[in-house]
Each structure stands twice: as C-alpha cells, then as structure tokens.
Amino acid sequence: PPLSSVALNAEAAGYRAAALLDRMMSGEALSPQHIVAEALHVVTRRSSEIVAMEDPDLAAALQFIHDHVTEAITVADVVDAVHVSRRALELRFRRQLGRTIHDELERLRMQRAERLLVESELPIPYIAEAVGYNSPNYFARVFQQKWAMSPTQFRREKRGELISCQLKNWKSEMLD
Template sequence: MYKVLLVDDESWNRDIVRTFGSWEELDMEIAGEAEDGREALRLIGELAPHIVITDMSMPGADGVMLMNAVHERFPEVKMIVVSGYDDFKYAQNAIRYGAVDYLLKPIDPKELNAVLGKCRKELEAASQGQSAYALDIDVSMWLSSYKQLMRVHFNELNAEGVSSVLEGIGKELEPGGTPMPGALRQAGSEMLLLLKELMRGNGLAEDALKAEIPHAALNSAGSITAYLKELYEASLEQLIGQRKFKNKLNLEEVRQYIDGHFAEAVTLEGLARAFFVSKEYLSKVFKLEYGCNVTDYILGLRMDKAREWLADENIPIKTVAELAGYEDVGYFYRVFKKHFGVAPGEMRRQKAGLKMSNPEG
C-alpha cells in the first residue's frame, strides 16, 4: 500500500480529500494528517509516506516551507499541491521544488484521482529504475481552460468543438519554435487522462486506450495533436453510436445528466445535441414532465446546493460560488439574492444566529 499524508489547517478540506480519493482502488491509504508544515515534517519522518497532499496557505509553517524542506530532506516523496486561484502565484515558486501536480480549489474528485493515479505510476516507475518527467506548472495552468472546454464539447457530442480544442492546444505547444519534449509529453498525458475520465463518465470502456503515448506521437506539436484527435474522435463516434441506438428520449437520463453536470456550462442547445432531439422538443417535454424549463431546473439545483454549502461556515463564499458553477462571485451574489431574497452572507449570518439561539437544534 502507498501511504499518503494530508496537510491542511482546515479539517473540512482534509475531509474532502479523504472522501473523494479512491484509496483502495489505487492501492493507497491515508497514513496520517497534519495541520501545518512543522507537524507534517515530523510525521513524514515517523510515517515515511510516499505521497504528501498539502495546502499552500496555512498559518505558521506553510506549504512553501514544507515543500522546501521535503525537497531537501525527503526528495523521494511525491508532493501534490492544493491552492486557490488567489494563491497561484504564491504556489508557483514552491512547485519548482518538484511537485508532481497541483489541484485548484474546489477540488474535483476526478482530477484528484487522476493525479493520485499519476503519482502511483511515477512511484512504480521509480521502483523499476525508470525515469519520470517533472511537471511544468505553466503547461498545466494553460491546459486547465482547454480541459474545461473539452468536457463541455465532448459531453455534448460537439465534434467540431472537440477538434477546435485540440488544435488550440497544438498552437499553444508550438507558438513559433520547437517545444520542449516534456511539454509535449505532459500535455498529451493530461489530455489522455481527461479522455479516460470522459469515457468513464459516459459509460464507455476505456480498455482500448493505451496507458502511455507512443514515442512517434511526441515528435512535434502536430503529431501529438493528430494522435489525440484520433483517440477523441473514435471515442466520440462510440458515444454517438451508443446514444443513437436508443430510439426514444429518456427524460430521466437527461435529468440525471443535468444533476451530475449542473456546475458546468450546461445549456439547452448542448443537451439537445447530446440526446439527438431539437431544443424546442426537449424544452417542451422537459417542462411537461418536471414542471419547469431546463434553465430554471439548473438554476434551482445550483441555488439549493449553494444554500447547503453556505450552512458550513468554514467554506468561504467564494468557494461556494465556484462549487455551484459561478466563476464571477459578483454575479453569484446577484443571482443568489434574486432567487432567495437575501444575499449569501446575510443567509449565513441568519443561520449562524439560529444556531446560537438554539444550540441543541
């Protein structure tokens, strides 16, 4: 079993990682938890973990101090950094000390397990004397926006959109010269992991996909783009065939799809494309079945989840907005107040007041 150490001063953040990780499946176990870098260093010496997942911003001995010390004293330990958008520049320096990868808050379960799987592969490679390549944080950073677009286009069966995303990645990899081999390998590996995630999420078998990218595909930005296009197009055709095979629209499947993707850019047009019906027909039958249109249903889901997360005072309102699918916090405030009649902060204060007046409730 590979041992994992969680480091975060907020217990709810550690709870999220503990809950989301597919530990048994990855042959891993959480060996210990620490609230700051100093305690983490002590536990690393005692427990000898293979992987450390650390927040960057902690009081006292923070993630930067921890990473510097681990880099010097325990170079074989794999580090995974967790940070918010606001902390990224702060985290960037520390990542140069050998982090395997980073996760942006709010943590996505699939991304967490993909990164853990990557750690496991590197640990296995190291045990067999093979070399593993280092992560380039800048490559991961600009890839993240392409990944978000790819999720939407793939799930909506938008072949043109999928192709456009991959072409955009190719241009980023070769803006005017020869890219570093590590950047090609990293971009290819991350997009291959994403494809596996998308296939699993849509009930497709991923066994046919190779675990590693062929060396021939890593010769240039054009070759890696062509390789990824071939894989994505084949998977998309498989998904389209699967969806077309069903000759009748199943509204419960549509609803379940929305429930699982409400925080993404789900649109009526995209849903109609994904389920091979016109948007007018989908809108009509959805409203007849559920008593509201698709847009209102998505909004209701987002607002109900936001209200639920607001009840936990440890979760910042900015994080609540992101979890509910709103990158613009100001817009989230306006939508929330229009929906519930009170601002998010006011609702949180009201709930806190109720708890104080009724501590046993």
C-alpha cells in the same frame, strides 16, 4: 415522487450526548433522555427521481444535469447531451416537471449553494465556482433574486437559526 431522506446534524447531537455522559460520569443522576438531532436539509435521492421518469430523454437530461451541475453547463449543453431539439426538450421539462431546463439548473445550483453556505466555511467566490457559476457577481445576483438577501446575509441568518435551534435543544436536554 422521489424518495428522500433528511440529513441530520449528528455532530451536534454527539456533542450533546457527550455532555450528558460527562454529567453522568461526574455522578449526577439523570433521568432517561432523548437527544434531538436537528435536520440540516432534505436529500432527494437522485437515482429514485431519475429512474422513475417514463421519458428516457427527460431522464437522460436530468441525469446529465445532476452529473454536471457543479460545472458551468448551459441549457445548450444539456440539449447536446440528449440529442433532442431544444424546443422538444423544453416542452417535456415543462410538461413533466413544471419548469424549464434553465430553472432546473438554477434550482439545483441554488440548493447546493445553500448547503455549502450553511455547512462550510468556503468563501463565496469558491462556492460560486463549486456550483457552476463562472462569475461570483452573477452568482450573488441570482442568489439575491431568489432569497432577497446576499449569500453572506443568508449564511449569517441560517447559521444563526441553526445555532439557536441547537442551543434550545441543548438547554431542554440539560433541564431534563
């Protein structure tokens, strides 16, 4: 399996640490505390995932997808880059990864879109373009199919969850 790491919300943890430091500098006696940094998302290291592939054509296809996922590439572009028949490459994808080339493109695009929606203020049309969709409407439709909510609703809900988690951690740290 690919090696992964977790992207942490270091900024929020830094603010909590600064608040505790401020309290200490004001003369308040505090017991030692742990500052919890919320996880933002899992980061799969591409090099680990692709290099571990035994099939060089599949590895090349995955590398091409990862390198160009922000562009409006198609399955045909992936096939052309690898110089293998579409049928053969599709079979390898299904056998090794359990999904199609198109599914892999959509998976990576949605993964990136989810991060951008939660971590940025970019308007939805810019996010659609940044993840390789020519049409914001098509992007919204694909997103809606995956999450059963619009990108705007997703942004609002996930940010609400993140803020709620941050407040909960902040309150528990302040009570210690």
